[in-house]
Amino acid sequence: MPPPSPSNSRFAGILPVRAWALSEWALLPLRLFLGGTFVFAGLQKLANPAFFNSKSPASIQAQMAGAARLSPIRSLLHAMLPHAALIGWIIAYGELAIGIGTLLGLKTRIAAVAGAFLSLNLFLAVSFHSSPYFTGADIVFLFAWLPFIIAGAGSRLSADAMIARAAAQQAGIASSPLVAIPFETVQALCGNYDQGRCKALSNRPCSCARCPVLHARLPQVTPVAIKTFDRRSVVIGSTTVAVVAGAAFVTGFLTTSVGHLEASAVSGEKPSTSTTLPGAGSNSGSGGTRGTMLGPASSVPIGSAATFTIPSSGDPGIVLQLSKGTFVAYDAVCPHAGCQVGYAPSAKLMVCPCHGSEFEVATGQVISGPAPHGLTPLTVRESSNGNLYLQ
Numbered sequence: 001m002p003p004p005s006p007s008n009s010r011f012a013g014i015l016p017v018r019a020w021a022l023s024e025w026a027l028l029p030l031r032l033f034l035g036g037t038f039v040f041a042g043l044q045k046l047a048n049p050a051f052f053n054s055k056s057p058a059s060i061q062a063q064m065a066g067a068a069r070l071s072p073i074r075s076l077l078h079a080m081l082p083h084a085a086l087i088g089w090i091i092a093y094g095e096l097a098i099g100i101g102t103l104l105g106l107k108t109r110i111a112a113v114a115g116a117f118l119s120l121n122l123f124l125a126v127s128f129h130s131s132p133y134f135t136g137a138d139i140v141f142l143f144a145w146l147p148f149i150i151a152g153a154g155s156r157l158s159a160d161a162m163i164a165r166a167a168a169q170q171a172g173i174a175s176s177p178l179v180a181i182p183f184e185t186v187q188a189l190c191g192n193y194d195q196g197r198c199k200a201l202s203n204r205p206c207s208c209a210r211c212p213v214l215h216a217r218l219p220q221v222t223p224v225a226i227k228t229f230d231r232r233s234v235v236i237g238s239t240t241v242a243v244v245a246g247a248a249f250v251t252g253f254l255t256t257s258v259g260h261l262e263a264s265a266v267s268g269e270k271p272s273t274s275t276t277l278p279g280a281g282s283n284s285g286s287g288g289t290r291g292t293m294l295g296p297a298s299s300v301p302i303g304s305a306a307t308f309t310i311p312s313s314g315d316p317g318i319v320l321q322l323s324k325g326t327f328v329a330y331d332a333v334c335p336h337a338g339c340q341v342g343y344a345p346s347a348k349l350m351v352c353p354c355h356g357s358e359f360e361v362a363t364g365q366v367i368s369g370p371a372p373h374g375l376t377p378l379t380v381r382e383s384s385n386g387n388l389y390l391q
């Protein structure tokens, strides 16, 4: 029986067309996607002044505090909260460095390990409670990094491969490129392959390793050449990393500067609930309404919102006056990762500043995720003496 071959009609459809020749390109689309996404994520943080402003609900401080409410690593997040700003810078520049390294195929394994570490932490801190689990992006990113930890960037469009080739050339080591060829071609070359036997091996089973035809004499690589190769790899690799890191730092710095300039020039509307109700701190029955007094109803004009602290849980709450005398209130902790949602008057929606979940004002139901469900409703009533009570 003839060996299976892509050209053999009997086996047509069994072997993917040109799969063996294209396998070196297989990981390139995933590498470009991961690299591009991490560059974008890093630049987006650097360009957003609110990310580093501890007073903003979209800040790294607010996001970490929110994540610390629900995350399985909440003790670690609590311990790191005082250093949130530093962690924000490390994440932003880390994402930029990981993305550039991955896009260029430069120190790809190191970039992939760092990317997987970051994705694992984001999974534990932010998307651990996504349900079903595959709706959270971080776990997908975590596993998408694994092929690059195992195999590196490969030889196609990869700075690592170019550096290795340049170092080999300078060390005088001939670099023979790896090529994928079908096994039947090897068998045909391997000394008159015939029905599973090899004439060049005295009719013994065909074996590439022992084939005298394929066993070419390769030039000997001397220890000096290997040392030179190692040294040149380090020099060329370090120089390339230094140049790319410098360019990344300048890009990050310029992005941060432009982001701050734009923020001061443009006053876009953000979700905001600037009014905070003082609260009475104790149950009361005054005015004919029982519950915990939050503050004067006049502090929440029609079409606006105010925040308060829910005494039983310590969570932030949000109360809105929909029409005259009609109040709705919710636990303002976002069910996605625990950030505090705010009210966006222009959109007439409650919006989470961390990942953009949107909630219906009248019902608290989620309109768009990633929040898996709506906000927890609370009951707030206005007493006859004009105060709001949480019941």
Ligand code: FES
Pocket: 066, 334, 335, 336, 337, 338, 339, 352, 353, 354, 355, 356, 357, 369, 370, 371
């Ligand atoms: S915490 Fe992620 S959308 Fe709210």
